[in-house]
Structures are given as C-alpha cells and as structure tokens.
Amino acid sequence: MTGSAPKSTLSGWVKAPFSGAGLTYDCYEKGSGPGVVLIPEIPGITPAVLGLADHLIDEGFTVVIPSPFGTPGKEETAGYTVGVLARMCVTAEFRAFALKAERPITAYLRAVAAALAARTPGRGVGVIGMCFTGGFALATAVEPSVVAPVMSQPSTPFPVSASRRGDPGMSAQELARIVERTRTDGLCVLGLRFSGDRLAPADRFATLREHLGEAFEVIELDSGPGNAGGFNRSAHSVLTRELRETPGNPALAARARTVAFLREHLHPTKQ
Template structure:
C-alpha cells in the first residue's frame, strides 16, 4: 500500500466508484481489489482518510472491498462543525435509527436491508464461500443484522454506537436477533466485536447485552484506553468525539506491538479464515 497522509483529503483514486441500485435506492460504492468480498461500512462523519486506509489494508490482504457512501463527503477530512452537521442529518434520516426511544427499542436501521442486498450482490460478483463485513461507530451494529443474508459469514462490530440513548441497546429487533443466534449456532459462526474500555459511545452495557443474547458466539475485545492514538487527531475526533473510540481507524497506532494494530490483524485473519483466503 502506498504511504499517504491520513491528515489531508483522500481522492480515493485507487477505488472504482459505482452507483448501485438495490431495494429501489441508489448509493455510490467504492470498490477495489480482488478475491472474496468484504463490505467496509464507514464511521462518522464519513469515508475519511483513516477509513480509506483501513479499506486498503483489507484490499491488500486479498479481498475485494465494497465501501458504500452512507453519509458525509467521501475522502474528506471535515472540521468539527462539518462533522457535527453530518451526524445531525443522519440522526434524523429515515435510513437510520439513531435513538431507541424515538422509534421504539431494539429495531434495525432500515438501511440494513440495502446493505444485505449489497452483500448478496458482492458475493455474486466475487464468488468464494461468502462475504465479510465490518461496521464502525454509527454503522457498527449493522454487520450483525447483515447476518440475515446467507452470504454473510464474517461479521465484525467495531465500537457499535447505536442507539445513542440506550447504552444497552442493540439496534436489532428481538426476532432478527433470535434468527441471527440460530444461524450462528447452526453454522458454527461467530461475531467479533471491539471497543475501548472508556468509550463514551459504545459502553460496557452494550457488549454485556450482546454477550447475553449471543452467548459464546459473541467474541468481545476490550482495549485499554491508553492503547488509543492521541496525536494529530482530526478536529471532529479531537473536539467532538473526545474519547478513545475508533479502534481500527483514527485511534489506531500503526506500530508493531500496539493493541490496535493487533486488532486490525485479528480482523484480517478472521476474514481470511471465514472466506478462504490463504496467508
């Protein structure tokens, strides 16, 4: 992977942008690589240079990355104010259920239907045993709901943060959660999940609720706060997030021996194991 700064706009020139229409909705999807498909869902406030860096790591590990544009400006490094505007728009969008109390507890965001269709499409285009997916922050819970699509074999939840107003909320209906648990048991599958211990947006209550619902199929990794990067943070993360949060993007320390880099490597190995990619 060509070294590039994560502190300036990323033109995403090494990805192919495609407009993909599914479920009567069109979205831009940035695609790169070859091999089995992995869907990389961006964190707030959009496909930042840090998110693009992670997507390139996935691509270089032997996968075809499908990175849908769900909010924000693709490749941008927004100011704190711009990032807040993106969050506010997403919170009132009909595609997302950012708050449990507004639309009832434990319901999946409507956009997950589109993402499940994307997983099926990507599997058809790339082949292999199935598809992987990682959600982060605002999209962190989505990879679990995507397990309702049979092609999805390797779900990763990185700092799943919705719903904002219920620390133990799971952003999935009880019926869907039961269906996912049955599939995990029947097919001997698992879910990887990551958070920092002191994360203000993905708290211990959420991981406890996942563990209760999914049992040993839920494999949780809780990183110490001191493992988070604290230097040269983008304005949105420095001024708004203001907490250890983004395990494999902004708060990752790209140095050997760092817990966040070990988390990245574990995720790549998880995708490889489930999707049949040799080391």
Template sequence: MADIDPKFRDSLEDFERREVTLLGKTKRVYIAGSGPAVIVMSEMPGISPYVARFARWVRDAGFTVYMPSLFGEDGVLPSNGKTMMTVARACISKEFRAFASNASSPVTKWLRALAAQAHQECGGEGVGAIGMCFTGNFALSMMLEKAVIAPVLSQPSLPMHNPSGLAIDPDELALVKARMEAEDLTALAYRFEGDSFCKAERFAAYSEALGDRFIGKVLPDSAANPDAPLKTPHSVVTLHLIDEVGQPTVEARDEILDFFRARLISDQ
C-alpha cells in the same frame, strides 16, 4: 504519533466508483481489490482517510472491498461543526434509527442486498462485513443475508443514549442467533474500555443475547492514539489505531483480517 494529517483529502482514486442501485435506491460504492468480498461500512462522519486506510489494508490482505458511502463527504475528515451536521442529518434520516432500541435501521436491507451482489461478483465462501461506530451493529443485521458469514462490530454506538440497548429487531436477532448456532458462526467485536459512545453495558447486552457466539474484545484506553483528532478513545481500527508493530490496535486489525481469511478463503 498521528500518521495521517487530519486535513488530508483522500482522492480515493485507487477505488472504482460505482453507482449501485438496489431495492430502488442508488448509493455510491467504492470498490477495490480481488478475492472474496468484504463490506466496509464507515464510522461517523463518513469515509475519512482513516477509514479508507483500513479499507486498503483489507484489500491488500487479499479481498475485494466494497465501501458504500452512507453519509458525509467522501475522502475528508470534516471540522467539528460539519461533523455535527452530518450526525444530525443521519439521526433524522429514515434510513437510520439512531435512538431506537430493539429496532433495525432500514439501510441494513440495502446493505444485505449489496452483500448478496458482492458474493455473486466475487465468489468465495461468503462475504465479510465490518461496521464502525454509527454502523457498528449493521454487520449483525446483515447476517440475515446468507452470504454474510464473517461479521465484525467495531465500537457499535447505536442506539444513542441507551448504553445497554441493541439496535436490532428482536425477531431478527433471534434469527441471527439461530443461524450462528446452526452454521457455527461467530461475531467479533471491539471497543476501548473507557469509550463513552460504546460502553461496557452494550457488550454485556450482546453477550447475553448471543452467548459465546459474540466474541467481545476490550482494549485499554492507553492503547488509543493520543494524537487522534478525537480525544475520547473510540475508533479502534481508524482514528485511534497506532500503526506500529506490537500495538494493541494493530493486533486488533490483524485479528480482523485473520478472521476474514479463516471464514472467506476455503484453503485457510
């Protein structure tokens, strides 16, 4: 059932590679497509072929994808050993606060600047953003940038070791909530029921903080691709997606694309 060979190396040659300098820091960003901008932030351990496949679906749905390289080796799904090294480096990096509850990762400031630039370049009603796993909560913090109007949180896994913790500063969270209410915005979120990295307590904490502005959706573990390299159901739109009509993970993907269309394209 695995439709991508885990050993496949994706050249990403159909993306423009751009070195983007914002706030004094330069990061590689892969860009493709046309239409309103969507920032696709990869899960651990980086921009794997599975993440790139999702980015192409977003591109083909009528959007310009901006996919920043935040950690790991681009285009590959590394071995377990290399994955753990990538996780360890990210955990000690000053850009991420992997273990801190009630604290926003500094990298979100750079991502907000990227969203502002993408909106200027692409136009449209605003910018969409999706974070996954390690970056799962970043789309919410990015709403401090006024251009970001369509946030998606896929299996948000930070802070680590605190299932009910939220990886966002309380003052920032209050500003985000106020903006969502003032502008009638919502955040979509997805997880598998038995996900050991993003547990029910996290969705409960988001719901308590944001009320009906947080739309959390939980997929049964049986919907996860059993042939995925990671056996624990976790990655809703990448590793554990089953690319077949009628599958819950494909329906989740299509819901996300529809969410972007409804928010970012004026004639929808």
C-alpha cells in the same frame, strides 16, 4: 500516542450507484479476492476509512464501501462531523435513537453484501461496521451470504439512556435469526471497543454476549488511566483514528485480528 492513523485517497476506486431495498447510494470498489463490505463511520468515507480499506485490499480482499452519508474523500473535521451527524439523527433510514428497531439501511446493506458475494470467491462475505454503523454490520448477518460480521465500537442507538445502552442495535426478529445462525451455520461475530468508550457502551456488548454466547468474540482495548497503548480516555475508533503503524500498538493488533477473522471465515477452507 505518537504518529498518525493510516490514511489514503480515492485513487483507483471504481464508483457506481447500487440500488437495493428501495434505496440507492454510490458504492466504491477496489481489490480482488473474497469480498468485504466496509461501512464507513461518521462522517463518511474519510482518508482514515480509506486507509483501512486499502490495508484490507493489500491483505487480499475485494472491498466495497457504500456511501450513505458524507462526502467521499473529504478529511474529517469537527464541523463536518457535526453537520453529518445532525442530518443522520433525523433520517428515517438510520433510526438513530430507536429501541430494538429494524433499520432500513441494513436491508440495503444486505443487498450490497449479497451482490458482492455472488461475484467474489470464498464462502461468503465479511461486513465491517464502525461507530454509528457498527451494529449495522451484525444486522446484515440476517443475510446468509454474510459469514464474517465485524462490529467496531457500535454506537446505535445513541446511548442516551440505560435502555439504549443495553440495546443490541437491531430488532428482536433480526437478533433471533442471527442467534439461530450461530447455532446452525456456525456464524461467528467479532466485536471491538475501548474499555472507557461511552459511545459504544459495555452494556451493549453484555447484551450481545448473553444472546450469542461463545460465538461472540470480543476485543476490548484498555483506555483507562495509564494504559499501555497511551490511549486517551475518550478513545473510540479502534480501526481508524486510534491505530498507529507501530509495533505494540494495541489497535494495530486489533486490526491484525480483524484480518485474521475475515480470512478464517471467508476462505473456502479455513486457514
């Protein structure tokens, strides 16, 4: 691929600590309109994550980015990423390897979502998780105010075994509640991944599809040999690193669908 992923800075963002579920982290807020909680991918709130956030703001949303790891605004490098990842692997809030686990961080994110929903217009809020945090977005949908969860390349628990590759990334109780909401509240879920992404395995999406049925909309971008988007076989970050602002870029189309999904479910009357 040619070009580079859209990037931005912390200019104009309002930082404030937020406490919930026994945890406190800084949150960054900007924009107006219906609310979206954007959970950063590893290693944190990078310029690429901010590029996605500013696009959502331009599309008419209030965006809140919690900062549970990393240094906000710092450019991603291999060393920085490895250092953050090493700390997260042993941090109790994230339970990076646990099977069918309820993760303390998701209770915190539900509190962030509920607080945002209480002061923004719309039917509720959207939550976008990416990479390590991809599954956290779906787990927040236990909270009734979360009406548009988007899970992009969900990688937790780390897929180091067959059981972990097929794990939904949450407890059985959380999944049962989300399944119930798809049937009683009309909850819909958007999932994105690259076809060859081993960090966000197809088995995990198969498990979720089995439980969520037609309520689970999947966008799978081709990253196989000779793919039309020119993606490397290791392509991973659908909405940030791999996206190019060029017509025909499949990741650009995936971002457009993500924005449309949020609009459809957050606006008072679906458009």
